[in-house]
Amino acid sequence: MVPNKDELLGKDIEELESYMISIGEAAFRARQIFKWIYSKEVNSFYDMSDLPRELRKKLDTMAQISIPRVLKQRVSQDGTRKYLLELRDKKRIESVLIPQGSGKNSRYTICVSTQVGCPIGCSFCATGQAGFQRNLDYFEIVGQVLGSRRELKRKLKSNEENLISNVVYMGMGEPLLNYNEMIKSIYMLNHPKGLGIGQRHITVSTAGEASGIKRLADEGMQITLAVSLHACDDTLRNHLVPLNRKYPLSALRDAIEYYISVTNRRVTFEYVLLDEVNMSKRDARNMIRLLKPLLANVNLIPYNEVDGLDYTKPSPPRIQQFFAWLAEGGLNVTLREEKGSDIMAACGQLKAGYSKMYRN
Numbered sequence: 001m002v003p004n005k006d007e008l009l010g011k012d013i014e015e016l017e018s019y020m021i022s023i024g025e026a027a028f029r030a031r032q033i034f035k036w037i038y039s040k041e042v043n044s045f046y047d048m049s050d051l052p053r054e055l056r057k058k059l060d061t062m063a064q065i066s067i068p069r070v071l072k073q074r075v076s077q078d079g080t081r082k083y084l085l086e087l088r089d090k091k092r093i094e095s096v097l098i099p100q101g102s103g104k105n106s107r108y109t110i111c112v113s114t115q116v117g118c119p120i121g122c123s124f125c126a127t128g129q130a131g132f133q134r135n136l137d138y139f140e141i142v143g144q145v146l147g148s149r150r151e152l153k154r155k156l157k158s159n160e161e162n163l164i165s166n167v168v169y170m171g172m173g174e175p176l177l178n179y180n181e182m183i184k185s186i187y188m189l190n191h192p193k194g195l196g197i198g199q200r201h202i203t204v205s206t207a208g209e210a211s212g213i214k215r216l217a218d219e220g221m222q223i224t225l226a227v228s229l230h231a232c233d234d235t236l237r238n239h240l241v242p243l244n245r246k247y248p249l250s251a252l253r254d255a256i257e258y259y260i261s262v263t264n265r266r267v268t269f270e271y272v273l274l275d276e277v278n279m280s281k282r283d284a285r286n287m288i289r290l291l292k293p294l295l296a297n298v299n300l301i302p303y304n305e306v307d308g309l310d311y312t313k314p315s316p317p318r319i320q321q322f323f324a325w326l327a328e329g330g331l332n333v334t335l336r337e338e339k340g341s342d343i344m345a346a347c348g349q350l351k352a353g354y355s356k357m358y359r360n
């Protein structure tokens with residue numbers, strides 16, 4: 001990390017204009033710099049060829065644009081890409097790019113991290129087992145999208161600015177525990193002069209941070225809220241998702257009801273299928289009782305096994321049986337197509353220390 005340099009990543013045009021004026025330069029230069037950052041993912045002032053040489057030099061001594069570098073990457077058989085990115089302080093995070101559609105018009109959904117590690121410690125999750133290091137700044141979240149898009153363009157030999165069409169806050173970390181930075185990053189990703197990703201193309205996933213859910217309801221955003229449920233009784237959920245000890249299911253349900261009443265938006269519930277753990281008929285009945293009044297969408301995710309953890313993936317017949325119980329009970333349920341599990345990029349498998357998982 002270079003100390004005492006001004007960070008320009010994440011500033012909007014007005015802030016960049018003020019910055020240029022504050023260092024004795026013309027405000028219009030801000031638009032040129034902004035374009036280099038958001039259209040070309042450039043982080044060296046020396047590469048900004050329409051800036052005068054003296055200005056490039058001056059900016060290089062005073063400022064920085066910390067778009068994280070992709071250190072390593074893996075590509076799944078299904079086209080999912082997992083990137084290991086390095087932040088300014090050398091901490092590492094992962095992002096996952098999931099292709100939507102095929103051929104020339106294919107676009108990607110990016111799954112972004114909001115923390116280095118995660119403090120929640122879900123017992124089935126690789127990230128949770130690795131512990132927590134720090135929150136990301138909002139510009140690091142935005143930079144993660146830019147750094148990933150830069151690498152993707154390079155690999156695909158594409159100049160397409162809209163290569164990333166959707167963002168899900170579902171990577172390493174609990175987004176609502178890094179609330180302010182997460183919100184600022186959403187505004188920046190959504191800004192028409194930033195990345196221009198529509199709010200309806202942005203999903204925030206939480207393990208059940210009830211107070212954050214209520215705050216989010218009051219933001220007036222059109223984003224999708226996804227709640228990682230994984231169990232529908234407090235005893236089991238305390239074990240699988242320890243945040244449940246702070247916000248038991250009754251508190252979580254209150255927060256979600258508030259969210260729905262304020263936003264009038266459907267909430268998605270993620271439910272990881274752990275063999276012999278959370279897939280009994282009783283579990284199905286509990287889920288129907290909890291979620292049916294909420295008009296929820298339920299996403300079932302067959303577990304992606306992680307080295308060193310005892311949980312296993314259920315067989316297809318067991319998955320179908322659980323699915324059928326829920327559907328018969330009137331829930332709107334889908335089975336999530338698995339992406340990237342062969343490269344440890346699937347849900348719950350991110351852990352930036354897995355360097356042996358990468359090959360350049």
Ligand code: SF4
Pocket residue numbers: 118119120121122125126127128129171172173174207348
């Ligand atoms: S599942 Fe999500 S909230 Fe739970 S430990 Fe993993 S990253 Fe954190």
